[in-house]
Amino acid sequence: MDTIVTTSKSAGGDLVATAERLAARLRSPYMRREGRSLAELRAASGGEIVIVLESDRTVCRVGGKVFFFHPNMAKQRISVLALGQSDPMTDALELRPGDHVLDATLGLGADAIVAAHVVGESGRVVATESVAIIAEIVADGLQRFTCDLAELNAAMRRVEVVAEDHLTFLRRQAEDGFDVVYFDPMFETPLLSSVALSPLRELADHRRVSPEAIAEARRVARRRVIVKHNRESPVWDELGISQVVGGSASPVAYGIIWCQEDRP
DSSP states (O other), X not given: OOEEEEEOTTOOHHHHHHHHHHHHHHTOOBOOOTTOOHHHHHHHHOOSEEXXXXXXXXXXXXXXXXXXXXXXXXXXXXXXXXXXOOOXXXXXXXXXXXXXXXXXXXXXXXXXXXXXXXXXXXXXXXXXXXXXXXXHHHHHHHHHOOOSOHHHHHHHHHEEEEOSOHHHHHHTSOTTOEEEEEEOOOOSSOOTTOGGGHHHHHHXXXXXXXXXXXXXXXXXXXXXXEEEEETXXXXXXXXXXXXXXXXXXXXXXXXXXXXXXXXX
């Protein structure tokens, strides 16, 4: 689908310059707003996807839906962890302060944010996203979104976003370059409660995690590779994952692939 980049009607010079740089990175045309409605810009350009830079966020409009960054459940999850309670994802990953984590499927970024909180300032979280528009909007939001929870703000700023397919990125990494590699692909059957993911699904990469990606992840991960999916999904057999945890109280489960350092 063709994409155009623009700004809000009241944008100043700095925001216009930022929009022009974004358009160049996306290899999409930048269109000056000049008081025109988004419908008028669409009609003039033929663009089906419109990215609008506003003063406090970047918004993508596609297929009648609106996509923008929000940390979603990350705030609640970090608050729960602060109370000494558990988080299913961080338990499955067995994250420790100082860990280096590769989130191979960024999406809206909630899991990467929680991981960045747990590994702390001495750790590192890199998140790859194959869809450039998603990567740009989430990377922008991670740096600009601010709320009343300081721990969340700090964690968001530490997530490093790479706009690249995870397999391509993995192939370039050194052996044992990360402690944990994590995959959370789009589910084939959406969870009804995942309302926040609805706009994302219009843009997302729906490919399954490939056996080749798992092989590269095993080479790159020191301790473990984790795949999140529906408990009843055939993906476990397809990827040769025999240990699956979670899914008893929710439809979400985590497949664990042990690497040499973490093998029981």
